[in-house]
Amino acid sequence: MKTISKRLTLEKSKVKQASYDLPSAIKVVKSTTSAKFDESIEAHISLFIDPKYADQQLRTTCVLPNGTGKSLRIGVLCSGDKVAEAEKAGADVAGNEDLVEDIGKGILNFDLLVATPDMMPKLAKLGRVLGPKGLMPSPKAGTVSTNLTATINEFKKGKLEYRADKTGIVHISFGKASFSEEQLVENLSVFYDSVLKNKPTGVKGKYVRKFTICSTMGPGVIIDEEAI
Template sequence: MAKLTKKQKEAVAKVDGNQTYSIKDASALVKDITNVNFDASIDLAVRLGVDPRKANQMVRGVVTLPHGTGKDVKVLALVTPDKESDAKEAGADYVGLDEYLQKIKGGWTDVDVIITMPSVMGKLGPLGRVLGPRGLMPNPKTGTVTMDIAKAVKDVKAGKIDFKVDKTGIIHAAIGKASFDADKIAENANELIQTIIKLKPTAAKGTYIKSIYMSSTMSPSVSVDSKSI
């Protein structure tokens, strides 16, 4: 195991591993223990009492964070010519269709979100092997397959994110940056957690929210008291 630096040791010493913190206190603490020389991402990991292998216990959804993610999200709009101007005016970074399908086929995936139309999805099917593992395949459930291209682009740029429970039963999501005020981090975290709570599958039994941890890039994790939600 690599030795901890002086700053890392100081950060670890500030976190009581036997204590759970309110969202507000956890947000302030994570800011305090973040000591990298760049604007670190703040992440939330929510462990759920579900079995993701069962379709009726899958948890997936979208949420618009009130203060955005702090990240400049690169959006590709795969649209027909009549929708190109809408996508461009809404702020899409890349707009087009066939030329980008060819680029993706060649391995290009330098975007964060792809938004498209129902009529184009047939062309994206063969690219599933490239887009699927990277979480880039558009999906009607997350609002990335729609006829209202402008609204979809604006929503993503404003802080709309999609999340999905992984095979271990955990939802991982970036909820802001270390440069955010602690209150804004807390409000973003609360918005995500409340959305996850609303999506509780009826088939899920027992404790739904098992644990919540907040951390920043390279920082120790801080346990959030789920009872304070």
């Protein structure tokens, strides 16, 4: 049996209710951040969806008004004449055939990959590398674009791609422990509204199964979605 540390036992003791409204949940989660680093604050939303059906899949983006607190390394796959534009806009890696070759070798020096439409055929053979890591560019996720400058700026400023995993749960980090309660509430409200607005067409009836937030090293705190 896994032993629970004294630290986690203490943090769990701070969660005194079965569920909380959103601002109260943020306050409790911030009170449980006792690690020696700036912990991420995470949201985990379990949905009544079955992603194996096309009309029950969830993959989209939203812009967190206060960012995530993480530095995002962006790779851009584009034709040679657009490489300079991508680099000027803040891309950490930009290229065409050379980048395709690196990806094929498993060299992934980026957290997000943006591609221009004309380069997508070259990525078809790299699905086995990019797919499992969730890095394959997609128009739905906003990562296939002809306006590289605008796209890169949006993601650098806090645009977030999210998707439901195969069990129907969406996992994201929406800030850091160092964020103010107001910043975290604002980010989480925007994210939750986005999840609701992008309810898959194949889902009928109740949509949200369970809504939990936590810090990297802390216990889960359940949010009462009826109180949001």
